Amino acid sequence: LLTVALVSTGHEVLRGHTLNTNAAWLARRVTEVGARVRVVLTVGDDLADLSRALSAAAAQAEAVLVTGGLGPTEDDRSREALAAVMGVALEHDERAWRTIRARFEAAGLAPSASQRRQALVPAGAVVLPNLQGTAPGLVARAAGAEVFLLPGPPREMQAMFEGQVLPRWRTGGRLDDVASRVVWTAGVPESEVAAPLEAAMRAEEPVVGTHPDEGEVAIRVLARGPGAASRADEVVRLAREALGPAVVSERDDERVQHALVARAKDRRLVLTTAESVTGGLVARMLCEVPGASDVFRGGWVVYSDAWKASALGVPEDLLRAHGPVSEAVARDMAERALARAPADVALATTGVAGPGPDAAGIAAGTAFVACALRDGPTTVRRLSMALPRLTVQRRVAVAVLDLARRLLAPR
Ligand code: ATP
Ligand code: MG
DSSP states (O other): OOEEEEEEEOHHHHTTSSOOHHHHHHHHHHHHHTOEEEEEEEEOSOHHHHHHHHHHHHHHOSEEEEESOOSSSTTOOHHHHHHHHHTOOEEEOHHHHHHHHHHHHHTTOOOOGGGGGGGEEETTOEEEOOSSSSOOEEEEEETTEEEEEEOSSHHHHHHHIIIIIHHHHHHTTOOOOEEEEEEEEESSOHHHHHGGGHHHHHSSSSEEEEEEETTEEEEEEEEESTTHHHHHHHHHHHHHHHHGGGEEESSTTOOHHHHHHHHHHHTTOOEEEEESTTTTHHHHHHHTSTTGGGTEEEEEEOOSHHHHHHHHOOOHHHHHHHOSSSHHHHHHHHHHHHHHSSOSEEEEEEEOOSSSOOTTOOOTTEEEEEEEETTSOEEEEEEEOOOOHHHHHHHHHHHHHHHHHHHTOOO
16 A cells, blocks of 8 residues: 655645645545555745655655645745755756746746746656646655655646656556545434444444534545445445435535435425525525526525515514514515415525624524425424534524425435
């Protein structure tokens, strides 16, 4: 099994101004293609720090992926650090320089003098073409490891990983059989998702974990070595059996909104929304799904009491009697939306996003979600959570989408 160390470079990453998405992306890809990430290091632009990080990474893994520091400026020092660790000089590479110049000329520009830095190559290193940008990458043996220098901009880095790094690893036969699976669930707390998987989570192979994300919980399974696929599928089967209706999807790009749109489409049902606390987020999430227009054409954002009454027709005495954050108002909002829209299913939200309580003293994080069906009863759920404002809004939106998804269970 190929072991890999990741080195992220640059002051802006070290100090937290740039979110280190490169390390996250690479860690995920490296794992799913069948190698093992041993360590992730982050350093600034200081040459001594960079060289130390390269040596430390090379000591812990067979391959090292460095991102950033390949640009033309003085603070781009990855090439120098690699040369230092290899104990060789940097040399001007005429082929790399011609490629850089050609890229500029094609854009009607002339490379600046500092751009010549990008054609500097440690003696013995191999240049990796960059089809997305100007800075070429490099690969060399250094301190006993195969060290790749990749550009910092994510698009360039990703293309170089896929186009240059991965084929080298594949032809070398250095990657293991892997099977990674995900099962997304909603409406069940993480502890309950994990409970039926306890034994599987204790076992060393496959690796099984639960990961909460914005009101949904992912079960991730990673199996390696011969028979990986069937071992991973066995855990998925177990999860599916134990969690049944809570299972939203088995794909990372399908979350609760995708599952709901798919079910509505399947049953040829049209959805509408009446949102207070979520301020349009439910509609926004539905519209994330390609082809959402087949099942969603419009809805209401009625944030204030006055708008709930005037735009949707919620009776003012109902609002006065129960308060806007109440089971009765959530139910009424959903049913009014259904009465006013050419739709079969209405989703409604009302609640207190926070940070403080509302005028009536209802605590932040209290919410009601409702789902009204043209040919069935209206279901209302109460939620209560102590979370930041945007998280409350997100959780409420997920809750109402999940409520509708469950009510539209395949027949
Ligand atoms: P350039 O030629 O743009 O200077 P470079 O290879 O020298 O590229 P850096 O200067 O380190 O790379 O980073 C360039 C840009 O790439 C950063 O400003 C940032 O937007 C992005 N970037 C760098 N490192 C990371 C990282 N670890 N995660 C996400 N983005 C990053
Ligand atoms: Mg740079």
